[in-house]
Amino acid sequence: MDWIERIKSDPDKTLTILYKDLKNDAIQWIKKEFGLHSEDADEIFQTSIVLLYDNVVCGKLTLMTSHIKTYIFSIIKNKIIQLNRAKNRISSYDATEMMLGVIDEEYQEIAQEDLLKANAALFKLGEPCKSLLELSYYQQMKLDDITLLLGYKNNDTTKNLKYKCMKRLQKIFFE
Structure with missing residues (x-):
């Protein structure tokens, strides 16, 4: 059973598994790549899990074309860019990604x-x-x-x- 079906059939258990499996990697990545504090990184990670669930429930995500970790990290990256844009602070690293179109969730597998x-x-x-x-x-x-x-x-x-x-x-x- 794929992740989408698992989330639909048993959301609590599936999201708990994802949360536990990905939390440490996500927090470390957020802190390293974007320089955020642990509390902010944790909040953004939690938001990404909620957004994943919402995307599945609302039918926005019906087919997983990448690994679940890649998809969640893409949500995290988009959320951080959105927050930075709201604060009118965005790095050239993020601007370059946007200009080249690599932010799009459908095409998130670009190498560092x-x-x-x-x-x-x-x-x-x-x-x-x-x-x-x-x-x-x-x-x-x-x-x-x-x-x-x-x-x-x-x-x-x-x-x-x-x-x-x-x-x-x-x-x-x-x-």
């Missing part, structure tokens, strides 16, 4: 080496591309606002530059 490579590619890209992509993906600014802020001629110019910057970022990343 690739994350470091993506971060390096963003910095190697340089200005004005780095700022343009960060404003667009990290701060989620509208095209009009970016055009005005960066002083480009019009939205078409900004859109064209954004496209070229993404292509350059991809080229650097895949070198």
